[in-house]
Amino acid sequence: MLPSSRRLWALLPLLPLLLLFALAGCAEREEPASASAGGGNGFPVTLRPSGAPEVTLEAAPERIVSLSPSTTETLYAVGAGEQVVAADDQSTYPEQAPRTSLSGLNIDPEAIASHNPDLVIVESDLENKLSKALAKTGTKTLVLPAPATLRDAYTQFELVGKATGHAKEGAELARRTEAEISKLVADTPKTELSYYHELDPSFYSVTSATFIGGVYDLFGLRNIADQDDPNALGGYPQLSAEHILRADPDLIFLADTNCCGQSADTVAERPGWDTLTAVRQGRVVAVGDDIASRWGPRLVDFVRTVSSTVRDAGR
Template sequence: MMNLKKIISIFSLAFILVLAGCGAQMTSEKTAQNPEYIASDATGAKIELDAKPKKIVSLIPSNTEILYRLGVGENVVGVTSSDDYPAEVKNVPIVATTEINVEKIIGMKPDLVLGHASMMSYNKDAYDQIKKANIPLFVVADAQDFDAAYKTFTQIGDLTGKTKEAEKLISSMKATDKSSRKEAAKKVQTKAKVWLEISPDLYTAGKDTFINEMLTNIEATNIVSETGYPQYSEEQVIKAAPDVIITIYPNAKQEIAKRSAWKNIPAVKNNRIYEVDPSIVSRPGPRLIEGQEALFNAIYPTNRYILNETIADFSF
């Protein structure tokens, strides 16, 4: 017959095992209830993923650039026809042109689809169909300044398990931005007045845009005082008499040369018309600082500098 001490020991062991089982169950439930990969999107929806997404669809080029810069490019399985950077993206299947191919996306069974607030009005039906298929859709906010872009990097980093990489990218970009401002303040004696032409019909960039923030950061003056992307008249540009004209569409210099009324604008008289890659000055992605550098070197060519030599290693 077992002694009392032995009986107590057996019951104690059984009780501990029961507690351990309950603890494991509680831990499992806690994990299920609190996914590790969480972010709230532009619509206010909270996206919660239980695991790192292995298959991601990106529905705007800036999101694609962020994914690649954070080191999850190999997980991108679908992009748009406008995606052109980095070079590897050319090998990724296209799931959207002027319209989103919802059937193709659903057939891919992605773990995450990254949409964009700027496309909501055009793609609402497509976004709704993707959600109805129980595919996580995160609508990225339409960032129009550096801080908002940094928030996007953080959100995408959180959703893809690349939070630390996002933090490092943001820190590096902020350091480079600080250096470029300091460099510009030191080298620029007289601020140049700049007209930035987005299209031949004289759409431009005003306040609350990346372009305006970049011009301010590099000690240049945007002749546009309105907010957003207004359309100007020839008379407005002529009256403002810009020292430099920056364009972001092909063959703009030839287009401007046809405007006889512009011949006395300082920028035209002095042949100060420059084309800049639109993808680095308007996409809210990791190359914004490169866009700022490109604008500085175009507007102040005698004070050229290369940021990559002074700061910022963006590699991980």
């Protein structure tokens, strides 16, 4: 059974990880993402994203279309917001982002081209169909797949900065984000508490083999969705209510508050859930649908919420 269409987009930013996991077993490890610049202003620059084709930009793009909510956030964070002329329908942050009906799922090259971009950024481009179509108009396509690790996310901040003529700001964003997350982790006592991360009310979750699960791993938390194989189902299993009740998680994190109206109160009203340790001890925490499913600069907010919850549980 697939997640409801209502939650599909919350999962989509993470689904490219499934491909990464599949390829990891049959391909040699790729070189880390990087960029090399020529001229004194940083251009031309050749960008080499991990898991995607390299792209050479001759000059700083003036009209950018972002079809990745995470990248939209990063573009504004590095100071390239004024260069963004269109963003996809899921780019809800920041508020001033030029959100349109463009879709990063059902990509329409003609609709994208109507915005006259000189750079388009997407999360995936199967068989390079988009890049080939846009190349006919002289538009470059930069593919930034979902990162597998925090380090990959920091590297993408740097790449976005270099791609837009804001290399210094991109490097600073990566440095600052890493420093803030490292401090939060260092200041939080390690624990062996168990947790359940909810993607939607039908009990889709994430395992420790995912990017999200990796964040929880930083704090030593034990994922009840791992079961016998964290990699099963690409790391996005649908659990049963019976399994969750048996596992009795110490902490519950809700990433379906905005989409689906879930809260500590609605969780407590589910049959039998009022007996769970997390419910009885008031440890059902909203993490924000978008924040917990993206790898932009607000990743720090997600880590801060987990850190605060773990510290409170240890008191």
